[in-house]
Each structure stands twice: as structure tokens, then as C-alpha cells.
Amino acid sequence: MLVDDEAMVREATQQWLTICGFHVVSLSSAEQALKHLDDAWPGVLLTDVRMPGMDGLELMREVQTRIPDLPVILLTAHGDVDMAISAMHEGAYDFIEKPYVPDRLAETLQRACDKRRLTLENRRLHQDLASRSGLASKLIGISPAISRVRDEILLLGQLNTNVIIYGETGTGKELVAQCLHEFSPRSNKPFVPINCGAIPESLIESELFGHEAGAFTGANKRRIGKFEYASGGTLFLDEIESMPVNLQVKLLRALQEGVIERLGSNQSIPVDLRVVAAAKVDLRDEEQFREDLFYRLCVSELHLAALRDRLDDVPLLFAHYVARAATDHQREPRPLSDHDISALQSYAWPGNVRELKNVAIRFALDHRTSAAELLSRGQAPQITPRINQRGLPLAVQVAEFEAQAIRLCLKKHQGNIKLVMDELDLPRRTLNQKMQRFGINRSEFVTDEMP
Known part of the structure; x- marks a missing residue:
């Protein structure tokens, strides 16, 4: 919004800014500007200082009262520089001295517009988080990749089929499995997770199928296995590519027959469950993974994008975890600055959402450190160039x-x-x-x- 009482100056400035790609609303008085401005104004205010009636300084102060985060740039004559510097201390974004250098004016306006865009984006993040419910409150994001996953969960949740979830470490495979369970007819029954790569090979069979007292040394009493405990609900097998080959045969039989036997017992126990498996690699390429078990598990597939491939979700996710950490530790939520958002969306996120969550917690608890500084600690910052992905x-x-x-x-x-x-x-x-x-x-x- 350009405000200047001199028609020739106003028209020339508007023409130049239009050539530079700006959309300009041109007005001749501060009073007219106040009628147009509101809290949702998407741009910035460029105003002359010396005008009849309400001058530019009065307009700036009134705007700061109504819209505190709207950037205001002052056009000043040479003799007004001291006054303009004083206005900077009052909160003016910048001042341009007349006669101005056109390129400097355009560059200053572009920076101010970018700041305003990030401010509105930050506000939208908090409004979006507050308004989310259901699946959108669990799988947070606005990118096409996360929207597709939410749609697939709502579809697959109603089907009683086994599912394999593919994704890098930290992409939220267990959370997606929980959502599949919660939005399915089995939601009132147990969701039972087990990490196949974290249990010693000698114990994993007992973990899955249970054992009778005396089945092996140290088995002092009967133990119900994960299969039996999950009956009626969902069994989540994380890192299934780590499952020993000899156990894959027993898992296949349990899935085909719908029965299991505890170690040390000959009694068949019927089970009714849905299996959701997760893997970091394509199981088709794993020589040690049985093909028949793969086809038994892979009735449906879900593929989770790495965080670096959905950077538009990063500010929203980060704000969510900052707010949660602040609540958990009884602190005021810390707002994200423009520089924080830029740094977060320029980082490669090798650890995906898990890494983002840890950085967000540290950011929420350490008010002295910016997001960019947290990302650059330890090793060299893993910054990826974003070649005009935001259209800047x-x-x-x-x-x-x-x-x-x-x-x-x-x-x-x-x-x-x-x-x-x-x-x-x-x-x-x-x-x-x-x-x-x-x-x-x-x-x-x-x-x-x-x-």
C-alpha cells in the first residue's frame, strides 16, 4: 500500500513498483489507508512522512496499535533523516530518503513483504494446529505427501488386510500404524507393537508366541505372547526385515492358519488379528526375506516420504512439538521467528520427524538459542539449497x-x-x-x- 499526497510522485512510484512485480494499492491520504488496512493485509505499508492532515508518523503509530506486526516503510526528505531514525526505534521497518534509488526501494519492499509473508504463515501455523482434529491432528502437515497418507489410512483402516509401511528411520511408521488401528473396526482392541530388530534372536519366538512354564531355562511361568495378546486387534511388526529366517516360517504359518502354539506346548490357540509391518528397505530386494511371507504381508502398502521431501510441513510440525514441550514443562510456547522458519525449511533433516521433534524440544526449553544455531551444533549444518522452491x-x-x-x-x-x-x-x-x-x-x- 503506497500512501503519498503528491499525485505525480505517487503515480511514478506505483509504475516503478508495478514493473518490479508488486501489486500496488495507491492512496493519497493516511485516512484512506486506515479504511483499507486490517490484520489480514498480506503486504506492507509504504508512506510519505509529510502529508496534510494525518502525517506518515501518525499513520505508522496508528497502524502499530491496530496491526503491530505490519511492516511500515517511511519515505522521507533529506531533512527528516533524524526523525526517521527515531521512528525506527519506535518500530518502523525502514526508511527511504528522497529522491530514492529505485532499486533500493524495490529491494527493501521485497524484504518487508517476505517478512510479512512469514509472519502470516507463522500465524496460520498456530491457527491450523488449534483447529485440527481427528486424523489431521495426529498426522500433521499440509503437503500433498502427508495428505495422500491420511487418505490411504482412512481407506485401508476399514479393510481387514495386512499392510506393509515403508519409510526411512524417523518418518513415523509406528504412528501411521497406530492411526491405521485407531481408524479401523479393531480400534477397541489392543494395538501391540514389537521391534523385530531390538529383541535377541533367542527370545523373539517367545515374545511372539509365548511359552509354557519350563519350556526353557528361566521359563518359570506361562507367558502370553504378542500374537495371542493382540488377538482381535492389531500387531505391529517394526523392522520386519530383521526377523530371522527360521522364524519367518512360523510367522507365515500363524498368518495362514490363524493359530499359534506357545513354546513347550502342543495346543493350538486360534488368533484373529491384523498385521501391520514396517520396513526401511523394499522387502522384494531382501534375499533373506521369504517371498511367500512377503506376499502374505503385502496385501497393501503405504510409503512415507522423508521429511526433506515435504519441507512445507516442517514449520507446522515444529510448532506442534514446541507447543507440546512447553505444555509438558509448564512454559509459555516460544514463537518462531522469520529466520527460524527459513532455517527449518532449509535443513536436510537426515533424522526425519524424530530429529525434528528433538530439536523442537530443545528450542522450547532454551530461549537463548535460535533454531538455526540448534541445527548447526555438533557437525557441520546439513543445509540443502532450496532453488526458488517458494517462488522468491x-x-x-x-x-x-x-x-x-x-x-x-x-x-x-x-x-x-x-x-x-x-x-x-x-x-x-x-x-x-x-x-x-x-x-x-x-x-x-x-x-x-x-x-
């Missing part, structure tokens, strides 16, 4: 990269400006200007150990 102009992508490079260098040198200047090959004035432009505060990176 090149100038904005370059600005994001510059800001990230400066922050990482300041962190590396604990806020030592001289070392940062040397490493980035920047003069002091240029570095200061960029830090001011990106809102980077050196004091955040200074530690007690710095000489």
Missing part, C-alpha cells in the same frame, strides 16, 4: 544466503568482528550495513570465553 525473487534468495553466511561466521568466531571481516573479505562499513539490514546483533554471538 533472486534478490531475496541472495539476501537469505548472505544473512545465513554472516550469522554462521559470527558464531564461528564468537562475535569477533575483525575475524569475520577477514574471513568474509568485507570492509567494516559494508559488514555493519549488512548486519543492520538483516537485523543481526553481534552481542548474540559473544561468549564469556572471547578475549
Whole structure:
């Protein structure tokens, strides 16, 4: 929104910004602007300072009262610079001195628009989380990949078929299995998980089928196995690719016949259950996995995308786990900054949702550390370049990269400006200007150990 009482200046500015790709609402007075602005305004306010009636400063203050997070940029004459700097302390996003450099105006507006977009996106995240119910509150996300999984769960949940879930470590295979159970006719019966890769080979048969007293050394009393306990409900076999070959035969028989025998017993016990298996690799390619067992299990398949392939879900998931951690530890939920969201959506997430959850908990409990700093701890940060995945102009992508490079260098040198200047090959004035432009505060990176 452009507000200027001089018609020629207003028209020329509007034409230039339109050429730069902005949609411009052009108005001649502050009073008109206030009638148009509301909390959902998707852009920013660019206003001249000296206008008849309500001037630009009064307009800025009124907007800050009504819409505190709306970026306001002031157009000032040369003699108003001191006043504009004072307005920056009051919360103005930036000021542009007349006669302005067109490219600088467009670049400043683009950064302000990007900030506004991220603010509204952050707000939408919290509203989305608060409004979710049912399956959407358990499998959180807005990406096509997670939407497809939710649709498949609602379909498969009503079918009494075995299912194999494929996905990398940490993608939430057990949570998806639980959802399959909860949205099925078996939901009032047990959901019984067992990790085939975490139980010693000598004990896994007893875990699955149970044993009688005296069946082997240490078997002092009868024990009900997972198959028998899950009867009527769902048995979840995680990391099924780790199941020993000799046990695969017994598992196949139990699934085919619908009966099991406890170790040390000859009595057949009927069981009625649904088996949901999970694997990190395609079982068709596993030479040690029996083909007949595969076809018995693989009536249906679900494939879970890695988190790096659904980065649009990351802010929503992160906000969810931050809010949960804050509730668990009786703390106020910590809001995500624009820089936090950008860092989260630029990270590769090798540990998938499990890693994201751990980072979110640390973020919720440590109010001194940003998300970007948490992601860069330990080994080098695993940042993946997002080549215009959000449709941002090149100038904005370059600005994001510059800001990230400066922050990482300041962190590396604990806020030592001289070392940062040397490493980035920047003069002091240029570095200061960029830090001011990106809102980077050196004091955040200074530690007690710095000489």
C-alpha cells in the first residue's frame, strides 16, 4: 500500500513498483489507508512522512496499535533523516530518503513483504494446529505427501488386510500404524507393537508366541505372547526385515492358519488379528526375506516420504512439538521467528520427524538459542539449497544466503568482528550495513570465553 499526497510522485512510484512485480494499492491520504488496512493485509505499508492532515508518523503509530506486526516503510526528505531514525526505534521497518534509488526501494519492499509473508504463515501455523482434529491432528502437515497418507489410512483402516509401511528411520511408521488401528473396526482392541530388530534372536519366538512354564531355562511361568495378546486387534511388526529366517516360517504359518502354539506346548490357540509391518528397505530386494511371507504381508502398502521431501510441513510440525514441550514443562510456547522458519525449511533433516521433534524440544526449553544455531551444533549444518522452491525473487534468495553466511561466521568466531571481516573479505562499513539490514546483533554471538 503506497500512501503519498503528491499525485505525480505517487503515480511514478506505483509504475516503478508495478514493473518490479508488486501489486500496488495507491492512496493519497493516511485516512484512506486506515479504511483499507486490517490484520489480514498480506503486504506492507509504504508512506510519505509529510502529508496534510494525518502525517506518515501518525499513520505508522496508528497502524502499530491496530496491526503491530505490519511492516511500515517511511519515505522521507533529506531533512527528516533524524526523525526517521527515531521512528525506527519506535518500530518502523525502514526508511527511504528522497529522491530514492529505485532499486533500493524495490529491494527493501521485497524484504518487508517476505517478512510479512512469514509472519502470516507463522500465524496460520498456530491457527491450523488449534483447529485440527481427528486424523489431521495426529498426522500433521499440509503437503500433498502427508495428505495422500491420511487418505490411504482412512481407506485401508476399514479393510481387514495386512499392510506393509515403508519409510526411512524417523518418518513415523509406528504412528501411521497406530492411526491405521485407531481408524479401523479393531480400534477397541489392543494395538501391540514389537521391534523385530531390538529383541535377541533367542527370545523373539517367545515374545511372539509365548511359552509354557519350563519350556526353557528361566521359563518359570506361562507367558502370553504378542500374537495371542493382540488377538482381535492389531500387531505391529517394526523392522520386519530383521526377523530371522527360521522364524519367518512360523510367522507365515500363524498368518495362514490363524493359530499359534506357545513354546513347550502342543495346543493350538486360534488368533484373529491384523498385521501391520514396517520396513526401511523394499522387502522384494531382501534375499533373506521369504517371498511367500512377503506376499502374505503385502496385501497393501503405504510409503512415507522423508521429511526433506515435504519441507512445507516442517514449520507446522515444529510448532506442534514446541507447543507440546512447553505444555509438558509448564512454559509459555516460544514463537518462531522469520529466520527460524527459513532455517527449518532449509535443513536436510537426515533424522526425519524424530530429529525434528528433538530439536523442537530443545528450542522450547532454551530461549537463548535460535533454531538455526540448534541445527548447526555438533557437525557441520546439513543445509540443502532450496532453488526458488517458494517462488522468491533472486534478490531475496541472495539476501537469505548472505544473512545465513554472516550469522554462521559470527558464531564461528564468537562475535569477533575483525575475524569475520577477514574471513568474509568485507570492509567494516559494508559488514555493519549488512548486519543492520538483516537485523543481526553481534552481542548474540559473544561468549564469556572471547578475549
